[in-house]
Amino acid sequence: MSRIGKKPVALPSGVTAEIKGQTVEVKGPKGTRSFTATDHVSLSLEDGALTVTPVGKTKVARQQWGLTRTMVANLVTGVTDGFKKELEIQGVGYRAQMQGTTLKLALGYSHDVNFDVPAGITVTCPKQTEIVVEGTDQQLVGQVAANIREWRGPEPYKGKGIRYKGEFIFRKEGKKK
Structure with missing residues (x-):
């Protein structure tokens, strides 16, 4: 289990996220950023937080799980604080x-x-x-x-x-x- 991947990415006030397929687009006070995830993970938006879950139990899926969660968290940090x-x-x-x-x-x-x-x-x-x-x-x-x-x-x-x-x-x- 990925300790990083399990945590949902909270969206602060003034930040909106939109998921289109495997692409996450985050809009905030400092601009808009997007990230396209691989097919080894699935993205969902629930209760003002983005969650990443692995598809399957392969080693690659578990690696991509933590990486994708970190990339999404960096998008949120970038559009809020920079x-x-x-x-x-x-x-x-x-x-x-x-x-x-x-x-x-x-x-x-x-x-x-x-x-x-x-x-x-x-x-x-x-x-x-x-x-x-x-x-x-x-x-x-x-x-x-x-x-x-x-x-x-x-x-x-x-x-x-x-x-x-x-x-x-x-x-x-x-x-x-």
């Missing part, structure tokens, strides 16, 4: 700023890095050394944050680069004489 990733920039002369829908990064290269922000994602720079990525799609928010971090990942000797807020970078000792 998802957020915070990045920090460390290094002398390293900075970020938004210019329209382009994130301009100065990361020690001979040129500035221009990162085009995809639709559905909001990127802000409250300080020159902070980047906040927000959106309703958890996967897309995480991917955009990872793509920004990829331009200059934190290095272990001085700790310079782009890191997630609160991320611990294991530091190495430099050369000894």
Whole structure:
């Protein structure tokens, strides 16, 4: 039995869900999101909550049960609160700023890095050394944050680069004489 799959996904006030076949569409204050489940699970809407049940007792059906429930819960969270990733920039002369829908990064290269922000994602720079990525799609928010971090990942000797807020970078000792 899936402990996660057994729990129904409660719909808070202001959020509506609609099931069409294997597709769930959730509408909320931050927008509309949808997810298409596999044929190994069935979806139902009862008493203001979405429930997911496996079809059969196969291993694949049990795997899809917990996954589908989590995906539906992420839809509800995305349209109510949204998802957020915070990045920090460390290094002398390293900075970020938004210019329209382009994130301009100065990361020690001979040129500035221009990162085009995809639709559905909001990127802000409250300080020159902070980047906040927000959106309703958890996967897309995480991917955009990872793509920004990829331009200059934190290095272990001085700790310079782009890191997630609160991320611990294991530091190495430099050369000894």
